[in-house]
Amino acid sequence: MNTVTVALARLLLVAAVFAMPSFAADDEEALKKDLTAVIALHGQPCGEVVAVKVLAQDDYAATCKDRNKYHVYLNAAGRVIVEKQK
Amino acid sequence: MRVAHAAVLLLALAAGCSRGQRDAQAPEPADVVAQSATPQSGTPQSATPQPAPAATPAPSARPAAPRSAREAAPPVAKKPVPAPALDLNALEAQLKETKAIGLFTKITLKNQVDDLLDKFREYYQGKSKVTMADLRRAYDLLMMKVLSLLQDEDQKLASAIVSSREAIWGLLADPIKFATFQG
Numbered sequence: 001m002n003t004v005t006v007a008l009a010r011l012l013l014v015a016a017v018f019a020m021p022s023f024a025a026d027d028e029e030a031l032k033k034d035l036t037a038v039i040a041l042h043g044q045p046c047g048e049v050v051a052v053k054v055l056a057q058d059d060y061a062a063t064c065k066d067r068n069k070y071h072v073y074l075n076a077a078g079r080v081i082v083e084k085q086k
Numbered sequence: 087m088r089v090a091h092a093a094v095l096l097l098a099l100a101a102g103c104s105r106g107q108r109d110a111q112a113p114e115p116a117d118v119v120a121q122s123a124t125p126q127s128g129t130p131q132s133a134t135p136q137p138a139p140a141a142t143p144a145p146s147a148r149p150a151a152p153r154s155a156r157e158a159a160p161p162v163a164k165k166p167v168p169a170p171a172l173d174l175n176a177l178e179a180q181l182k183e184t185k186a187i188g189l190f191t192k193i194t195l196k197n198q199v200d201d202l203l204d205k206f207r208e209y210y211q212g213k214s215k216v217t218m219a220d221l222r223r224a225y226d227l228l229m230m231k232v233l234s235l236l237q238d239e240d241q242k243l244a245s246a247i248v249s250s251r252e253a254i255w256g257l258l259a260d261p262i263k264f265a266t267f268q269g
Binding site for chain 1: 187188189190191193194195197198231235
């Protein structure tokens with residue numbers, strides 16, 4: 001009985017360890033998709049966001065498939081700003 | 087956050103105008119927003135105040151039965167053209183629920199809706215050089231953006247917006263309705 005519990009606990013731990021990156025990956029993909037849409041809505045070339053760096057809350061550096069880079073953030077007025085980076 | 091607010095604005099815009107008219111029609115495939123208002127032909131450019139399409143969907147057929155004096159008193163016919171009822175809660179719920187659009191995208195769309203509303207406001211105040219045709223173009227473009235974001239992952243909401251499209255335009259293109267909406 002005791003060993004079963006221990007085994008189960010181990011199993012759950014392993015499952016949790018493997019599951020965590022999966023959630024993180026899903027979140028990151030969602031964020032990339034979101035930023036891709038935002039950049040497109042601003043009429044900027046991008047294609048698809050392939051990498052995102054979180055600079056702060058609601059503040060991102062996005063790298064596009066076409067190598068364009070953008071600073072995407074929410075300003076104090078509640079507007080989403082997309083600035084092309086050199 | 088503001089997303090819901092933003093989306094509500096967008097969809098309030100989208101659904102608001104048409105809501106009242108939906109009930110009168112045959113049951114459409116779900117959707118709170120899609121009330122495919124009585125097909126108001128194409129671009130209702132001017133402010134031709136339309137005859138308030140039967141705001142209350144013909145409950146008048148029933149009251150043939152004898153009523154008490156108290157009920158019969160208020161004349162049924164003359165109703166002061168009630169503004170189309172907005173089910174903002176339902177809209178807000180739909181917008182909150184949709185996962186087809188990300189947070190930043192919703193905020194961006196809200197920004198663009200606000201910009202468009204500003205253009206209409208300036209147009210009606212005579213402060214702008216844009217024409218109604220320009221505004222229609224901007225409106226169509228914004229709708230296309232919204233639909234392209236929704237159509238793959240939230241077809242229900244997308245079709246609701248499509249069916250409300252002309253009704254929304256009717257709201258925007260009528261200065262009186264627009265003013266009411268703004269107020």
